[in-house]
Amino acid sequence: MSAAPIIVRTEKALRAQISKWRLADHKIGYVPTMGALHDGHLSLITFARKHTERVVASIYVNPTQFAEGEDLATYPRQEKSDIRKLGGAGCDLVYIPKSGSMYDRDHSTQINVGGAALGLETDYRPHFFGGVALIVTKLFNRVQPDIAVFGKKDYQQFLTIRRMTTDFDIPVRVYGAPIIREKDGLAMSSRNLYFDADARLVAGQLNKIMRVCAKEIKNGSHIGTATAKAKRALLKSGFQSVDYVAAADRRNLSLLRGPIKDRKARLLIAATCAGVRLIDNCDI
Numbered sequence: 001m002s003a004a005p006i007i008v009r010t011e012k013a014l015r016a017q018i019s020k021w022r023l024a025d026h027k028i029g030y031v032p033t034m035g036a037l038h039d040g041h042l043s044l045i046t047f048a049r050k051h052t053e054r055v056v057a058s059i060y061v062n063p064t065q066f067a068e069g070e071d072l073a074t075y076p077r078q079e080k081s082d083i084r085k086l087g088g089a090g091c092d093l094v095y096i097p098k099s100g101s102m103y104d105r106d107h108s109t110q111i112n113v114g115g116a117a118l119g120l121e122t123d124y125r126p127h128f129f130g131g132v133a134l135i136v137t138k139l140f141n142r143v144q145p146d147i148a149v150f151g152k153k154d155y156q157q158f159l160t161i162r163r164m165t166t167d168f169d170i171p172v173r174v175y176g177a178p179i180i181r182e183k184d185g186l187a188m189s190s191r192n193l194y195f196d197a198d199a200r201l202v203a204g205q206l207n208k209i210m211r212v213c214a215k216e217i218k219n220g221s222h223i224g225t226a227t228a229k230a231k232r233a234l235l236k237s238g239f240q241s242v243d244y245v246a247a248a249d250r251r252n253l254s255l256l257r258g259p260i261k262d263r264k265a266r267l268l269i270a271a272t273c274a275g276v277r278l279i280d281n282c283d284i
């Protein structure tokens with residue numbers, strides 16, 4: 001379980017190793033990441049391991065999902081410790097494409113995502129899901145996995161990728177794995193590394209306020225009333241700004257209003273604390 005994984009940095013070497021496993025009839029599970037790994041990522045490796053004989057992870061900080069002014073340059077890069085953690089979690093191969101090798105100089109094709117990708121994150125980061133769809137499609141084409149696992153912390157991303165995979169007939173089964181949280185409930189995220197001790201205390205309130213809001217809606221509160229209350233609570237507890245607190249249909253993220261009746265709903269939230277934008281979500 002804890003052997004050092006094979007490291008490949010070129011598409012050619014990746015395809016050669018994948019072909020060997022295919023010849024041996026091994027099913028391949030895949031976890032794409034941007035590195036700076038935490039236990040949330042490692043739980044995705046464990047999830048994949050349960051379904052497939054071989055598990056591949058990739059580490060690539062994808063420029064097309066960052067807008068100007070976002071943290072592409074400063075995004076935490078910790079290759080050595082990431083590889084060690086992946087090996088410990090049972091990952092067989094880590095694909096680390098050289099920067100610049102994913103997108104050809106003349107790359108010109110974009111992906112126009114719809115459905116669950118519309119609204120919420122897209123209202124604040126309009127570039128984001130197009131960039132994610134592009135890199136995930138390219139990585140799926142290179143790795144050619146049987147299954148891929150994404151964390152439900154990025155719930156809108158998970159639904160968007162699952163829809164895109166179906167729409168494009170990509171023969172990969174997309175799974176969403178449960179959110180892994182710190183002791184105080186903060187969802188694990190590579191960007192949590194940015195917090196100092198005071199900001200970290202404030203960040204810990206996000207999940208608590210989200211849970212209270214979800215419970216109120218479940219118990220019959222009007223969605224507008226409960227989400228407005230949650231926004232006020234976030235600002236009062238020290239968040240700088242709140243982008244959204246929204247209840248949506250769990251399968252397609254269409255927004256819900258009024259008291260929910262028999263809908264399977266999800267509460268989604270995005271707020272900024274000490275300059276770090278956090279997202280989280282839970283079932284209602």
Ligand code: PAF
Nearest residue numbers: 032033034062132135154
């Ligand atoms: O969730 C992430 O870490 C990224 O959006 C992903 C899926 C690896 C694509 O770059």
